[in-house]
Amino acid sequence: MQPSSSSPGAVSRRSMLAGAAALAGATATAAATAVPAQAMSASASTPTADSASASASADVAASADSGRRARAVEGVAEARERLRHALDVQIVAFPQHGVVRTPGTAALLEKAAREGLIDMIGGIDPIGFDEALDEQLDVVFGIADRHGVGVDIHLHDRGEKGMKAMRGIVDRTRALSLAGKVTVSHVFCLPGLSDRELGSIAADLGEQDIALTTVSPSDSLVLPIARLREHGVRVGLGSDGVRDSWSPFGNADMMHRAHILGWVTDVRLDEELTGCYDVAAHGGADVMGLAHADFTAGSPADFVLVRGECLPQVVVDTPRRDMVVHGGVVVARDGEFVG
Template identity: 40%
Template sequence: MTSAIRPLVISNVRLADDPSGQPVSVSVAGGRIEAIGPNLAPPPGALVEDGGGALLLPGFVEGHTHLDKTHWGRDWYVNEVGPNLTDRIANEREFRKASGHDAGVQSLALSHAFLAAGTTRLRTHVDIDTDAGLRYLEGVLGTRDTLADVLDMQIVAFPQSGLLIRPGTEKLLGDALAAGADVLGALDPALIDGDPAGSLNATFALAERYGKPIDIHLHEPGEVGAFTFKLLLDRVEAMGMQGRVVVSHAFCLGALPEPTALLERIARLRVALLTSAPPSRPVPPLKRCRELGITIFGGNDGIRDTWTPFGMPDMLERAMLIGMRYDMRRDDDLALAFDCVSAAGAQGCGFADYGLHAGARADLVLVDAETLAHAVVARPVRKLVVSNGRVVARGGVLAGAA
């Protein structure tokens, strides 16, 4: 249930895009930014915060994570899984079945950590398969309901074990979309399902039936991935899904010797790309994508689960890792890395009313940093986090609204 929100004025903060460094104030009412400017007077009854000269940033956007899988806050998981994608899928499925992994408890724990570090918008993929049915989805839906006032969460119904190779999954995906999932997921139509045309046909038919966008994991390498990508673009064009499809990972785009023609078609069809900027895999050419007008944004992927011991619910760290992976050293390049976990993330996921302007949802983060580039590389503790007009964290620790 949405509770009443006190008006809020934060004074003495600096804007990253203002070279003068002059302090401004931000006034917030009804969960929205009313104004940003010098010396704004607080209305009667407003909560007043002194920003102490901190840098003001918009709330961060996590574009791709897996809240249902995480072991965040639990004992260390000893990872002995094999090297193949199919090894990791089978290992996780068996572990979760044997351990009684509680997706509701774990997704809430990781969501709290995201909030404390300044993430106010988040897209999570949730496994739907014939072993678990909708159990993991139900847990994450509970977390979304619990944090509805302070965390804008999109849920992707994701067939982690494959679609066509596990009969019954297609119906479960439809049930998940009917139950509240926002986006239809998909996975490696050629290398997992073994039938790229059939897998994509089933995915696009489901999306059309339920009126949902698509976010597909595409790990397939090189020419195999490019072939699948072209089949996907054919369906985007034929079914009028322009602007409603995200391709996550898209490793093939970083392995092709000359991807320009494919990138140009991706741009024309307004297909967005998600990268976690992994150090060990090819990555889409970020700057070339931006030059062509492709929305490319960032996410962590899994965090502390059976797949990986790595990851932190800190989007400033993810921006830093994007900067390192793409050899970004200039301050303007680091601003581009930050855009991947802020405005571009909001655009790629379709989060509305984002940014630091009047009328935007009041998602604000204060950090003690000289510049935006400094914030990305130093990743200072979040001095204050405001989500949907509510103070949710101070000094990196959750506050009452969360």
């Protein structure tokens, strides 16, 4: 489901699209145990609640061939429809080359939202990349407000640049009553804050129900998940790219990403390892507005089976997924997508 391309046209290099291969290697547990499947969030958007859920970012930057960019969104939408029995996908129209610095991009974002092909409008580093904080945020939030879609901003700026962008995001979310519809991914400006500063911005994020996602890239850049959750902030785990033109790494395997989260945060105890899984599974579901797949009455029939003794051991060993079930239907066996 992930088109391969050496240029950023088909699916954005920051794609979170879970394809057949990713689905077959999504998550699980049991010799005699089943583990609820997890979601892929964000992109580090934007980042879902089951083994076959994902946020896909389609590159819509304007270029000499703007039609190609539009076809990227249409292609992902067609793939979503074709595989709707096997996975759930939220599509983000993502301006990989900036909203302001690349003329024509705003019009393409508007078109994608107007035609109902997408679920969210993306943005990227309003200051560090576009060098136009107010202009980019006004465009992105304006489109979201007019067409009833969500917002997914990828924010890599650190220090005051990042915090200024965060304050702009909070202010516009509040002014346009978009609480619950905004996600900020990566958010590298938060980990270095003092406890007081973090508590202040976390309170604002919780009040406006702005979700965050992380790809746990390192111990210095991973979000302070527990502290954010104290303020009711929804935090999910994501996989940044799926072996594309951005990087040869990335497999959309959220169990592997839970393993990486545990590695970079240096966890040791069973409850800590289980917490890493929880962020990947239920945290992703919370970010994308999906029900938890947790084996309770009425929860989605989404789970994965692996051979293992317990959930913490599975997070550490990431064994092969013997079976992936989505909506009560087997969609993968022995690591192979079966349709």
